[in-house]
Amino acid sequence: MAAPESGDGNNGAARMVTLISSDNTRFEVEAAAASLSQTLQLTILDGGGGGGDGIPLPNVDSATLSKVLEYCIKHAPAAANGGAPNATAVDRAELERFDNEFVNIDQSVLYSLIMAAHNLEIEGLQSLVAKKVADMIKGKSPMEIRRTLGFPDPTPEEQAEMNAHMLEYGWAYE
Amino acid sequence: MDSPAPPTPRRLLLRSRSDLADDVLREIFLHLDSPADLARASTTCTHFHRVIADHDFLRHYHALHPPPLLGILANVFIPAQPPHPSAVAARAFKHADDADFSFSFIPFPHRWRRRDSRDGRFLLSGVPVGRGHNRGDLVWITDLAVCEPLHRRYHLLPAIPVDLAAAVHLPDIVDFEPFLAPAAEDHMDTSFRVICLAQCTTKLVLFVFSSSEGRWHSVTFEGWSALITGSGGPASGSKLSQRYYAHRCFCWLMQGMNKLLVLNTCGMNFSSVELPQDYMGREIAIVEAGDGKLGIFSLCSDIAHDTVHLSYVILRDCTEITNQWHFEEVLPLPLQHHFDIVGVAGGYLVLQGVPKGMSLINLPQNPNIVCFSLDLRTLQLEWLCQTSRSILYAELYAGHPPALSPPNI
Numbered sequence: 346m347a348a349p350e351s352g353d354g355n356n357g358a359a360r361m362v363t364l365i366s367s368d369n370t371r372f373e374v375e376a377a378a379a380s381l382s383q384t385l386q387l388t389i390l391d392g393g394g395g396g397g398d399g400i401p402l403p404n405v406d407s408a409t410l411s412k413v414l415e416y417c418i419k420h421a422p423a424a425a426n427g428g429a430p431n432a433t434a435v436d437r438a439e440l441e442r443f444d445n446e447f448v449n450i451d452q453s454v455l456y457s458l459i460m461a462a463h464n465l466e467i468e469g470l471q472s473l474v475a476k477k478v479a480d481m482i483k484g485k486s487p488m489e490i491r492r493t494l495g496f497p498d499p500t501p502e503e504q505a506e507m508n509a510h511m512l513e514y515g516w517a518y519e
Numbered sequence: 520m521d522s523p524a525p526p527t528p529r530r531l532l533l534r535s536r537s538d539l540a541d542d543v544l545r546e547i548f549l550h551l552d553s554p555a556d557l558a559r560a561s562t563t564c565t566h567f568h569r570v571i572a573d574h575d576f577l578r579h580y581h582a583l584h585p586p587p588l589l590g591i592l593a594n595v596f597i598p599a600q601p602p603h604p605s606a607v608a609a610r611a612f613k614h615a616d617d618a619d620f621s622f623s624f625i626p627f628p629h630r631w632r633r634r635d636s637r638d639g640r641f642l643l644s645g646v647p648v649g650r651g652h653n654r655g656d657l658v659w660i661t662d663l664a665v666c667e668p669l670h671r672r673y674h675l676l677p678a679i680p681v682d683l684a685a686a687v688h689l690p691d692i693v694d695f696e697p698f699l700a701p702a703a704e705d706h707m708d709t710s711f712r713v714i715c716l717a718q719c720t721t722k723l724v725l726f727v728f729s730s731s732e733g734r735w736h737s738v739t740f741e742g743w744s745a746l747i748t749g750s751g752g753p754a755s756g757s758k759l760s761q762r763y764y765a766h767r768c769f770c771w772l773m774q775g776m777n778k779l780l781v782l783n784t785c786g787m788n789f790s791s792v793e794l795p796q797d798y799m800g801r802e803i804a805i806v807e808a809g810d811g812k813l814g815i816f817s818l819c820s821d822i823a824h825d826t827v828h829l830s831y832v833i834l835r836d837c838t839e840i841t842n843q844w845h846f847e848e849v850l851p852l853p854l855q856h857h858f859d860i861v862g863v864a865g866g867y868l869v870l871q872g873v874p875k876g877m878s879l880i881n882l883p884q885n886p887n888i889v890c891f892s893l894d895l896r897t898l899q900l901e902w903l904c905q906t907s908r909s910i911l912y913a914e915l916y917a918g919h920p921p922a923l924s925p926p927n928i
Contacts, residue, residue, distance in 0.1 A: 459543050471546055479550035487563040496564060504566055510562050513922035516610035517558035 362394030364414075370407035371399055374414050378421040383466035404464045409457040412450075412483075416470050419443050448477040453496065486518055544570045549583055554923055561922075574925035581924075585641065586917045588865030590904065591890065593913040596620045596882075600904040603892065605865070611920030617669075618921065624671040625664055637699040637764075639927060640711060641666045644697055659689060660697055663713060667731075669918070670926045676713060679726050683737045690727055691719040698762060698769070700784050702731070707925045712784075718759065719743075725787060730928075735837040742790045747776070763805035763863060765813055770805045779813075795832055795844035802860045804868050806895050808833045814847070814895075816868055818858055827852045829893070846896060856889065861910055862912045865917035867892040871904060871910050880914070 360376040364385075376394070380386045385400060394400040401411065423440060448455065455474060462470040482490045487507070491498070499507060527836055551557045557580065561571040570576060589609045590598035598609035612618055622628055622643060622786040631643040632923070645662030666673040700712040710731040717724040723740040759780060760772035769782040772794075781791040794815070801817045808814035820827050827851040834842045852858055854874030863869070874891045884909040892903040918924065 368760045412915045426736070458829055459547075462544075463543050472550075475546040478547045479556075482547075482563075483551065483553075483556050483558060485559065490560060494563075499564065506565055507562050507568070510568055514558040514562050516613065516920060517555040517562075517607065 360395070363397075363399035364394070364410065365401045366397045366405055366407040366410045366483055368407050370410070370411060372407075374418065375421065377425055378414065380519055381417045381420060381467050381469070383468070385465065402465075405461045406457070407466055408456070409461045412454065412458060413465065413467070413470065414460050416447060416473075417467065419447075420469055423456050428513040444473055462512060535678070541570055545579075547578055548576070549580060552584060553607075554584075554587065554920055557923060558920065571923075573896050577919075577923060577925045578927075581919060586865060586919050588867050588869070588892065588903075588915060588917045589920075590916050591861060591869065591910060591913050592620055592633075592916050593906075593908060593910045595908070595917070597890075597904050597906050597908075597910075600902075601894075603901055603903050603924070605892075605903075606919050611922070619668050622666050622668065622673075625666060625673045631664060632664075633912075633914060636914045636916060638701065638711070639667060639669065639924060640699060641668065641914075642697060642699045656658055659684075659692065659695060660715065663715075663728075664713060665698055665699070665713065665928060667926065667928050669921045669924050670928075672926055672928045674730070674928050676728055677733075677735070679715065679735050679737075683726060686724050686737055686739055687717045687719055692722070693716055693720060693913040694718040694759065695743060696759075696762065700727075700769070701767065703729070704767075711927075714784075716782075723789065725782075727787060738787045742789065746778075746780075746791055747773070760803065765805055766811050768813075770813065772803055772805075775799055792834065792843075795846075804860050804863050804875040806863050806868060808847075809896070816860070816893075818860060818870075820857075826854060827856075827858050831898070850893070850898060850900065852900070853891075859910075861890065861913055862915045863895075864915035866895050867903075867914055867915075868895060869893075873909075 361373050361381050361493060362376045362385075364372045364379060366372070366375060376389050379394070380389050385394070388394060388400055405413070420440065423436065450458075455477060458470070459474045459478065462474055478494075481493055544567065548557060548567075551560060557571060561568050587605050587608050588599065589605055589612065590596055596737060598612055599605035600609075609730060622631060622633075622641070624907045625631060625643070627645075634642055634644050634905065635642040635742065641663045643662065643666055644660045661678045663676040664673050665676065694716075696718070698714055698716070700714050702710040702712060704920045710729070711780060712729040712730065715726040717726070721744040723743045725740070726735055727738065728735045740926065747844045758774045760774060767784050769784065771780045772778075773780050773791070777794045777797050779794060781790050781792055782788075783790070784876045792813075798815075798817055801819065803815055803817045806816060815832050815834075817830050818827060818829050829852060831843045831847040831850065833847050835845045852864040852870070857875055858870045858872050861869040861871050870891045872891060874887060877886055886909070888906050888909065890903040890906070890910070891900050893900050
């Protein structure tokens with residue numbers, strides 16, 4: 346990878362760490378990007394993940410991890426500036442454009458991403474994907490929400506329980 | 520899209536009853552802005568219902584999504600009506616047993632009357648058994664109760680202790696005003712505060728009850744005398760207007776003085792702010808303008824043209840002392856009515872429009888009174904509800920529907 350424009354390493358060369366997905370694919374990435382994950386941050390600060398070691402991530406497969414890292418690499422420079430209080434409007438607009446495109450993905454990928462973002466505790470990504478799912482269920486009836494999220498139809502027992510709750514919430518869908 | 524097999528990861532949401540899955544769901548639901556969306560999500564499956572009905576989740580949700588304006592509580596509850604955006608949530612109050620706004624659950628309900636409301640709670644003051652509702656009872660109130668009409672709960676406050684009450688002498692009291700204040704910022708759960716403001720001839724004394732501590736304390740503002748005599752005001756004191764709340768501060772217009780009295784509830788200290796003009800005799804409302812600023816709406820009549828408009832100014836910087844008001848907007852109001860300000864709640868200023876030629880005090884049978892709400896962010900005037908009752912001594916009710924409101928007393 347080319348030398349980063351805003352790396353935190355000496356001599357312009359950023360420190361790299363290796364992450365290993367559940368299916369044993371190795372990803373080499375700048376420490377600054379991987380550190381967007383609260384889960385990884387301490388390990389990386391302690392000097393872990395460098396050289397031939399790598400940090401194993403048994404809960405994240407390679408397809409999902411590659412997507413997660415795409416987000417981290419894009420957001421790392423702004424995060425390094427402390428949330429980029431002095432970022433230009435152009436920079437912010439560019440990140441917003443990236444975010445909108447980023448979650449414009451197949452639902453199965455989206456759900457994997459949610460779980461990975463929570464496992465790795467990447468705050469911005471957690472919020473981004475949660476908002477996307479929330480947008481998908483806004484204005485929908487309970488049955489439409491089930492279909493949107495790919496849930497099977499409720500069992501008779503579950504339906505009976507939900508019918509009891511409907512009384513309290515009837516105002517929301519008259 | 521071709522989908523030969525159902526996507527496997529969807530099962531992550533359903534399969535795992537672990538804390539992680541619940542965390543994910545909570546994060547998603549916190550992004551649902553409207554109570555109706557949250558209610559529909561709650562009836563999607565038993566797992567979603569369990570996560571949403573959790574009281575800690577709902578309190579977190581309420582902290583992020585301030586309660587919407589649901590209606591006006593006058594003699595009866597008048598809900599927001601379609602097509603107003605609040606009408607959907609207000610439908611949750613359609614049945615008489617959805618909430619008890621007559622507070623029949625408190626002992627001797629006829630003894631109590633409504634004084635204030637905030638965050639779904641109401642403050643009532645009581646008259647001791649055997650005494651009437653006369654003026655003298657308002658000078659020093661001993662019986663106060665905080666009630667929750669949704670859950671029919673109440674909390675009787677202890678009387679202000681004698682040693683604290685000694686800070687004021689009854690003959691010196693010009694006015695005694697009890698009201699609800701938000702909890703201190705580090706107690707956002709079920710706690711609340713009640714404030715009694717005793718306005719005396721030479722000082723202001725605050726009696727503050729904190730539900731988390733379960734006791735009263737008092738704060739005396741000795742600067743009151745200087746504040747009211749400084750500009751040559753009458754020595755008998757300055758009459759305070761109706762009370763408004765904005766950005767954790769209570770504000771009163773000091774009539775005849777071109778000043779606002781501001782009580783900051785964080786430090787319980789008073790300050791005053793010069794006003795850009797004399798609002799004497801005008802109906803005003805103090806509101807939350809954007810970025811933590813204060814705004815003032817005032818109703819202005821143009822008698823020559825028989826029109827009414829709202830004038831809006833914003834306090835530019837609370838730290839400056841003079842010339843800090845910024846004239847913002849003049850909003851014309853519908854011509855068929857004359858207007859009164861009902862109050863401010865849930866991000867709206869509410870006005871009642873009485874058809875021209877009628878008086879609020881002496882209304883004919885079935886008058887057609889229309890209430891309008893002004894969105895404080897967009898300054899859009901919308902039709903809120905219509906009623907055939909005059910709205911006097913009313914409280915605006917902003918809250919979440921019963922099923923989404925955990926008990927908060």
